[in-house]
Amino acid sequence: GAVVSQHPSWVICKSGTSVKIECRSLDFQATTMFWYRQFPKQSLMLMATSNEGSKATYEQGVEKDKFLINHASLTLSTLTVTSAHPEDSSFYICSAPDTVDTQYFGPGTRLTVL
Amino acid sequence: DAKTTQPTSMDCAEGRAANLPCNHSTISGNEYVYWYRQIHSQGPQYIIHGLKNNETNEMASLIITEDRKSSTLILPHATLRDTAVYYCIVRVGGGNAGNMLTFGGGTRLMVKP
DSSP states (O other): OOOEEEEOSEEEEOTTOOEEEEEEESSSOOSEEEEEEEOTTSOOEEEEEEETTSOOEEOTTOOTTTEEEEEEETTEEEEEEOSOOGGGOEEEEEEEEOTTOOEEEOOOEEEEEO | OOOOBOOSEEEEETTSOEEEEEEOTTOOTTEEEEEEEEOTTSOOEEEEEESSSOEEOSSOEEEEOTTSSEEEEEETTOOGGGOEEEEEEEEEOSSOTTOOOOOOOOEEEEEEO
């Protein structure tokens, strides 16, 4: 199947700093990518849809000014958590659909905000 | 997307078949059944999907009832590495990249020695 990578796999930062997470489709192009967040013992929750060449679409309750998304190319989307606080600590996962619309997920990024 | 219902947890003996059920009684004619699994602290892994015919690949088999209101994912010879949360998701498929996946609670499968 198709491969999606994320970087970094884990990050620890101080409260108030910003953190950038990259999501790459390695062997296919994706005009759309999705960002999810998962808290301990919970299911994945969609945060936003990243669209190449246009603005991201955010789910209700997700602050677009806090979670900045940039879909710079057909193989790269970035999520920046601005002014991170401890409550933003979570497991962030991206996904991208391949040419037959099967979604493939990255390995996830564990963010810990101190 | 149609809502799905799965048991919260299941156990399976190593080497035996694991049969994971999923109910999707409100599924529409153009909605596919997708199965993903998530091993602890990893991103979800695609397993298999189907529309109405049974499907098989190197990982699993998917059996969809004739009325499409339920399905079963079969892992023919479960191993300890198959311990994971299994998600059954119903969504419109076939080329519309704008359709995201909506995750429910899934089934926590525990494969025991």
